[in-house]
Amino acid sequence: MMERFRQIVALVLGMGLFTLLIWGWSALPNFGNYPGPNGDIVNRSARAERQVQNAVAAVVFDYRGFDTMGEEFIFLATVMGVSLLLRKPGRTTDEQAEGEQVIRKAANQPVDSNDAARTSGLVFVGLLVVLGAYVALHGHLSPGGGFQGGAIVAGGWLLIYLVGGSEMFHRLSSVVILDRVEALGVAAFILCGLVGWLLDGRFLGNWMPLGQAGRLGSAGTIFALNVLVGITVGAGFILLLREFIKHLDEVAPRRRP
Amino acid sequence: MNSLTIFMNALLVLVAVTGLLVALARNPRRQVFLGSLFGTELALLFFLWQAPDVAVAELAVGGLVLPALVLLTLARVEGRSK
Amino acid sequence: MNHFPEVIAAWLFVVGLYGIVTSRHLVHLVMCLGIIQAGTYLLLIAGGYRFPPAAAPIFETAEQTTLTSVDPIVQALTLTDIVVGAAVTALLLAITIQIHKSTGNLDPQELRLMHRP
Numbered sequence: 197m198m199e200r201f202r203q204i205v206a207l208v209l210g211m212g213l214f215t216l217l218i219w220g221w222s223a224l225p226n227f228g229n230y231p232g233p234n235g236d237i238v239n240r241s242a243r244a245e246r247q248v249q250n251a252v253a254a255v256v257f258d259y260r261g262f263d264t265m266g267e268e269f270i271f272l273a274t275v276m277g278v279s280l281l282l283r284k285p286g287r288t289t290d291e292q293a294e295g296e297q298v299i300r301k302a303a304n305q306p307v308d309s310n311d312a313a314r315t316s317g318l319v320f321v322g323l324l325v326v327l328g329a330y331v332a333l334h335g336h337l338s339p340g341g342g343f344q345g346g347a348i349v350a351g352g353w354l355l356i357y358l359v360g361g362s363e364m365f366h367r368l369s370s371v372v373i374l375d376r377v378e379a380l381g382v383a384a385f386i387l388c389g390l391v392g393w394l395l396d397g398r399f400l401g402n403w404m405p406l407g408q409a410g411r412l413g414s415a416g417t418i419f420a421l422n423v424l425v426g427i428t429v430g431a432g433f434i435l436l437l438r439e440f441i442k443h444l445d446e447v448a449p450r451r452r453p
Numbered sequence: 454m455n456s457l458t459i460f461m462n463a464l465l466v467l468v469a470v471t472g473l474l475v476a477l478a479r480n481p482r483r484q485v486f487l488g489s490l491f492g493t494e495l496a497l498l499f500f501l502w503q504a505p506d507v508a509v510a511e512l513a514v515g516g517l518v519l520p521a522l523v524l525l526t527l528a529r530v531e532g533r534s535k
Numbered sequence: 536m537n538h539f540p541e542v543i544a545a546w547l548f549v550v551g552l553y554g555i556v557t558s559r560h561l562v563h564l565v566m567c568l569g570i571i572q573a574g575t576y577l578l579l580i581a582g583g584y585r586f587p588p589a590a591a592p593i594f595e596t597a598e599q600t601t602l603t604s605v606d607p608i609v610q611a612l613t614l615t616d617i618v619v620g621a622a623v624t625a626l627l628l629a630i631t632i633q634i635h636k637s638t639g640n641l642d643p644q645e646l647r648l649m650h651r652p
Binding site: 485 | 536539540543546547550551553554559560562563565566567569570573574576577580581583584585587589590591592593604605610613614617618620621624625628631632635641
């Protein structure tokens, strides 16, 4: 009875909120008639000022680079939070020992795929990692960037778990390495910003040589920050997946048939 | 109203319907697949709206990483056998 | 219908909120939060759209910067939004696992009545 009452109240209030939102948002400019001017200013001048082809990458890593730094912090804190939440109490805090323990537990898990699936699947792992690296590296030239590339690489890494089994995945995703890689990515991001402060007078200012738009080595720090964010996000997502997969192994250890 | 606008509006209606289905589906496993479909529709919509960066991000995150995390959680939570 | 995307964004917001309020499974709740976030993505990107021939803000040649394009700033905001949304979802799922481990129950309505000493 309470549930039906809650549903009705939620429905009525939801409809009220819906009308309120529509009434408020109808004051926005009509769809398709973006009035500007900030977007137009960025579009006009980004390519000439920063020798970058992707204006969105210029906004993310140069004009609004500070927001991206905050977002890196959020990501780092989230991965840390998930690791802490899914940690068994009383376990050793030595990462190396914990990693070996996880691999030992994972060795009990049967691999749910035959040789054909495993071979073809692992080929796709290589393809996805290369695709992710390409998308991350060329973020300032074509649609894509650090986040997208990192997420694609993590997706490829997940494929290792799906076709190669838990043990192979854990052997290839060592916490010792991934943790430091992720932290180094964020640290290098901030270091780049500090160097920009020293050389350019502005934190996260673009201080690297700008080069010529269209080449891989152009757009200065936008390219470097792109790569760093790709490394951080890729390592972070792999760590996230590893925590969830490790937890799965701890719950349901099965003997090999 | 040319064909592009009609297609965009139809896709928006599809997004709304899929969103409603995701919220109303009580079985989380069914929700995961609906959610993945939802993410793909969003990515197509972003692509039509001339936002290719956001489309790639939504595809990679909403179609790859998030469904994987939810499925791993469900496997952990819903039973002792994967 | 010149505010149709905003209407759909409001719809997603309300639908997701209804799903959260009447949810009986924590994982279902987390996915409904994702619906709300998707509504905000729609609102942002639709706010920066221009009708064709306005194109994506990728400029291969210098002459293309003189042509009209869509807004890149909103796309940057949405990018950050998507990544943070994924991170928050992962954290909520980890909390869900812990709740299941300590109480064995995943129903938000039941969990509110904790009478643990």
